[in-house]
Amino acid sequence: MKRLIVLITLVSIGLVPWLWGSATLLGINLCIWGLLALSLNILYGYTGLLSLGQGVYFALGAYGAAWAVIYGNVNFWGALGAGVLCALGGAVIAGWVSVRASGFGFVVVTLVTALICYLMALSFDGITGGEDGMSFRAPALALPGLALSIQNLSVRYYLALGALLAGLGIVYLVSKSLLGLAFRAVRDDEIAAASLGYDIVQIKLYAFVLAGAMAGLAGTVWSLSKEFVRAGLFQPFGAFLSAQPDPDPLIAVLLGGPGRLFGPLVGTGMLLALREFFAGVWPQGYALALGVVILGCVCKLCSAR
Amino acid sequence: MELWALTLLNALVWGLLWALLALGLSLIYGALGVLNLAHGALYMLGALLSWALAPTLSFWGSLVVAPTIVGLMGFGLARLLLDTRERDPLTSLLITFGIMLILQQLAAIFLQMTTGELRHAVAAPVRWPIAIGARFYEGYRVVAALVASAVLLGLWALWGWTRWGCLLRAVRDNRELARVVGIPVPRVQASVFGLGAALAGLAGALVGPITREVSPTMGIEVLLVSVFIAVAGGLGSLGGSLAVAFLYSFSENLLTMLTDPLLARAGALLAIGLIVLVRPQGLGGTS
Numbered sequence: 001m002k003r004l005i006v007l008i009t010l011v012s013i014g015l016v017p018w019l020w021g022s023a024t025l026l027g028i029n030l031c032i033w034g035l036l037a038l039s040l041n042i043l044y045g046y047t048g049l050l051s052l053g054q055g056v057y058f059a060l061g062a063y064g065a066a067w068a069v070i071y072g073n074v075n076f077w078g079a080l081g082a083g084v085l086c087a088l089g090g091a092v093i094a095g096w097v098s099v100r101a102s103g104f105g106f107v108v109v110t111l112v113t114a115l116i117c118y119l120m121a122l123s124f125d126g127i128t129g130g131e132d133g134m135s136f137r138a139p140a141l142a143l144p145g146l147a148l149s150i151q152n153l154s155v156r157y158y159l160a161l162g163a164l165l166a167g168l169g170i171v172y173l174v175s176k177s178l179l180g181l182a183f184r185a186v187r188d189d190e191i192a193a194a195s196l197g198y199d200i201v202q203i204k205l206y207a208f209v210l211a212g213a214m215a216g217l218a219g220t221v222w223s224l225s226k227e228f229v230r231a232g233l234f235q236p237f238g239a240f241l242s243a244q245p246d247p248d249p250l251i252a253v254l255l256g257g258p259g260r261l262f263g264p265l266v267g268t269g270m271l272l273a274l275r276e277f278f279a280g281v282w283p284q285g286y287a288l289a290l291g292v293v294i295l296g297c298v299c300k301l302c303s304a305r
Numbered sequence: 306m307e308l309w310a311l312t313l314l315n316a317l318v319w320g321l322l323w324a325l326l327a328l329g330l331s332l333i334y335g336a337l338g339v340l341n342l343a344h345g346a347l348y349m350l351g352a353l354l355s356w357a358l359a360p361t362l363s364f365w366g367s368l369v370v371a372p373t374i375v376g377l378m379g380f381g382l383a384r385l386l387l388d389t390r391e392r393d394p395l396t397s398l399l400i401t402f403g404i405m406l407i408l409q410q411l412a413a414i415f416l417q418m419t420t421g422e423l424r425h426a427v428a429a430p431v432r433w434p435i436a437i438g439a440r441f442y443e444g445y446r447v448v449a450a451l452v453a454s455a456v457l458l459g460l461w462a463l464w465g466w467t468r469w470g471c472l473l474r475a476v477r478d479n480r481e482l483a484r485v486v487g488i489p490v491p492r493v494q495a496s497v498f499g500l501g502a503a504l505a506g507l508a509g510a511l512v513g514p515i516t517r518e519v520s521p522t523m524g525i526e527v528l529l530v531s532v533f534i535a536v537a538g539g540l541g542s543l544g545g546s547l548a549v550a551f552l553y554s555f556s557e558n559l560l561t562m563l564t565d566p567l568l569a570r571a572g573a574l575l576a577i578g579l580i581v582l583v584r585p586q587g588l589g590g591t592s
Contacts, residue, residue: 050395097578101585103323104340108536108549112578117531123567150497236529241522253397284414293405296387298399 013161017154024157026187026276030249030269031160035167037252039214042171044250044259046180047254048187049099050107052236053114054249056094059121059213059233061087061219061259063128066229069136076139076150080220087216088209095208099201102190114236121231133230152287156225162280163221164265166215172261184259219257240287244279247271254297307438312558314437320554321453325508326531327538327546328460329501335477335541338394338495339387343399344505345528348409349521351375352513353412353505356427366512368452372506379502383417383495405528413521418427422485422521427513449511457505457547463541473497477541530574538588539582547591553577 036058065079065087074082115274121128128134140147141155148155174180182203185193194200208286217260223229232238239245247268255270256263268294271290328346335342335413354371355364362370386400418421426586433444455530464470484490495582534553538545556576560569 014312017540050398050447073561101581104398105536105581105585107398108532108580109581111529113531113576114582115526116574118566118577119571119574123571201556237525240409242527284410284417287406288414289412291403291410294399294403298403299395 012226017157021153024153026071027274028153028157028160029226030265030272031157032218033247033249033252033272034265034268035164035218035221036215037247037256038164038167038171039211039218039248040213040249041253041264042174042207042214042259044253046183046187047204047265050206050250051098051110051208051211052107053110053112054211054215055090055236055238056117056234057091057181057215058219059117059223059229060090060212061216061221062223062229062233063121064216065145065220065223066134066136067127069139074079074139076141076224078141079224080217083212083220083223084216084291087219088213091209091212091216091292092205095205095212099208101202102243111236114234118231118234118236118238120221121234125231128231130231133228133232138224138227150224150227158184159225160216160221163217167217168261168265170210170214175261179203181204192250193198244275244283245287245290247275248290251294268304271300307440308562309351310437311440311442312447312562313515313555314442316448316551316555316558318453319558320551321450321457321506322512323550323554323585324457324547325453325504325511325548326527327534328457328543329504329508330531330535331538331540331543331546332473332504333498333501334523336473337387337397337494338381338393339397339401339498340532341498341501341526342398342532342541343382343404344501344531345524345526346403346405346412347379347502347508348373348512348527349519349522350378350408351509352374352427352523352592353416353509354506355510356513356519358423359430363485368507368510369540371510372503374502375509376393376499376573380499382502383498387494387498407526409521409524418591421562423574424518427517427519431516439559443515445514453512456504460504463545466580469496469497476517482542492591494589530570533574533577536587537577539584539586539590542591545587549577549580552580583586 013212016027036054040051040054043051043054046253061083061144065083068074069084072078072082094113098106098113101109122130138150140149141159150156171195182193183199185196185198186203190200199216232271235241239248248271249264252266252267252271254267256265256267274289275286278289319377327346329590330341330344333339345471353369354374355367358367358370382404386404389399412447413423428446429443431445431448434441435444464473472488472493476487476497477488480490509524516523530553534549535546553573553576557569562570563569564572584590
C-alpha cells in the first residue's frame with residue numbers, strides 16, 4: 001500500500017506538465033529554489049555552518065552559464081558544466097578563506113564575500129549587465145537523437161526536476177558516507193571531532209565546496225531557463241528588497257528542519273505556497289509572515305532542546 | 306588639493322557615523338553575546354522616524370526623540386525575544402534576523418499606507434556651505450560629525466566613569482559572577498541592547514540628510530558593513546571598533562580618488578578582510 005502511494009506520487013510528479021499544466025511553473029520554481037535550499041542544508045543542516053551568502057554561488061552558476069553561451073558559444077551541456085565549474089571555483093576560493101573563521105566570523109565572512117561580489121558585479125557592468133541585467137539565447141537541450149528547445153515549459157520542468165533529483169541523490173549518498181558522518185561530527189562537537197583526528201578545516205571546506213557547486217547547478221538551471229542574469233543575484237539579502245521575494249534558502253531549511261534530506265524541499269514548498277497565498281490577498285504581508293515564521297521556528301527549536 | 310581636503314573631511318564624517326553603528330553592535334555583543342542583525346533595521350527606523358517627526362518637532366528635536374524611541378523599542382525587543390541564557394549563539398542570530406525582516410516590512414507597509422511611496426527625499430536641515438578653495442563643503446556634515454563625536458565622548462564617559470558603565474563591564478567580563486554579586490543581568494543586558502539600538506537610530510537620523518533619501522531597505526547594506534567593522538574590530542572591544550571604523554572610512558574615501566565608488570567600497574572591505582584573516586579574533590579582541 002505504502003509503495004503504491006509512493007509510486008503514484010512519483011508518476012504524478014513526472015507527469016505534472018500533462019496533468020496540471022498550470023502547476024508547471026510552480027514546479028520549476030520548487031525544483032530550482034529547493035535545490036538551492038538543499039545546498040544550504042549541506043552547510044547548515046549537516047555541518048553546522050550558517051552561511052548567509054549562499055546566493056553568491058547561485059549567481060556564479062547563473063553567470064558562468066550565461067558567459068559560456070555569450071562568449072564561448074558552447075552547447076547546452078557546455079553551458080551547464082561552465083556554470084557549475086564557475087560556482088565551484090568561486091566556492092574553493094571563498095571557502096578557503098571563510099572556513100578558517102569560526103562562529104560568527106564565518107557568518108560575517110560569507111555575508112561580506114557576497115557584498116564584495118555584488119559591488120564588483122555592479123561595477124563591471126560591461127560584462128555583467130549591472131542592475132539591469134542581460135538576456136541571452138540559451139542553446140537547445142541536445143540529447144542523442146533529439147534537440148529540445150528550452151523555451152518549452154515542459155522541457156524546463158524536466159531539466160529542473162533532473163537537477164533536483166541529482167542534488168537529492170548526491171545529498172543522500174553523502175549523508176550515508178563517511179564524509180557525511182564527518183560533517184555531522186564537526187556539527188555536533190568540533191573539539192571532539194578534532195581530537196578524533198579529523199581535519200576540521202578540510203572537512204568544512206569539502207562541505208562548502210559541495211554546497212557551492214550544488215547552488216551553482218541551481219543557478220545554472222535558473223539562468224538557462226530564464227535566459228536572463230542580473231547583478232542583483234549576488235546581493236546579500238537581495239531577495240528581501242523585492243516586493244515578491246524568491247524563497248530564501250535559509251528560511252526554507254529552518255522551516256523544513258535542518259539536517260533532513262527532504263526538509264529543504266518541504267520548506268521551499270511552504271514558502272512558495274505562502275507567497276502564492278499572499279500574492280492574491282495582501283502582497284506586502286508575505287515578508288512580514290516570513291519574519292514571524294523565523295521567530296516561530298527558532299523558538300520551537302529552542303524549546304525542543 | 307581641495308579635492309584631498311574634501312575627501313579627508315568626508316572620511317572623517319563617515320568614520321564617526323560608522324563608529325556609532327559598529328560601537329552599538331560591539332556593545333551588544335559584549336553584553337549579550339548576540340550579533341545583532343536587526344541593527345540595520347533599527348538604523349532605518351531612526352532615519353524614518355526623524356524624517357517623519359522633523360516637520361513637527363524640528364530636525365534637532367527629532368534627533369533626540371527618534372533615537373530615544375528606537376532605544377526603548379530595542380529594550381522591549383530584547384526583554385521579549387532575546388533570552389540569553391546561553392544556547393546555540395546561532396539561534397540568537399536568527400532571532401535578530403527575524404526581527405530585521407519584521408521591522409523592515411512594517412516600515413514598508415506603514416509608508417505605503419500613509420504616503421503611498423517607499424522612498425522619500427530628505428532636505429538638509431541647515432545650509433552652511435563651508436568654502437574650501439573654490440569648492441564648498443556641506444556644513445550639515447560637519448554638524449553631524451560634531452553630534453556624533455559628542456555622543457561618542459559621552460559614551461566613553463558612561464563606559465568608564467559611571468556606575469552603570471561599571472555594571473556593563475561586569476556583565477561583559479563575567480555573567481555568572483555578575484549574577485552572583487546581585488547585578489540584575491537580564492535587565493542590564495536589555496538596557497545595553499536599547500543603548501545600541503539608540504546609537505543605530507541616531508546614526509540613521511544623522512545620515513538621512515546626508516544621503517538625502519530614506520527608504521525601508523536603506524539598512525541592509527549598512528548592516529553588512531557595520532557588522533564587518535565590528536567583527537574586524539574585535540566584538541566587545543570598543544577601541545577596536547572605533548579604529549576599524551576610521552580605517553574603513555579612510556580607505557574607502559581615499560580609494561574613491563582612484564576608482565569608482567563601488568570598487569572603492571569593495572576595496573575597503575577587502576582591506577578590513579585582511580585584518581580578519583591575520584587576526585581572526587579582530588583588532589582589539591582577546592582570546
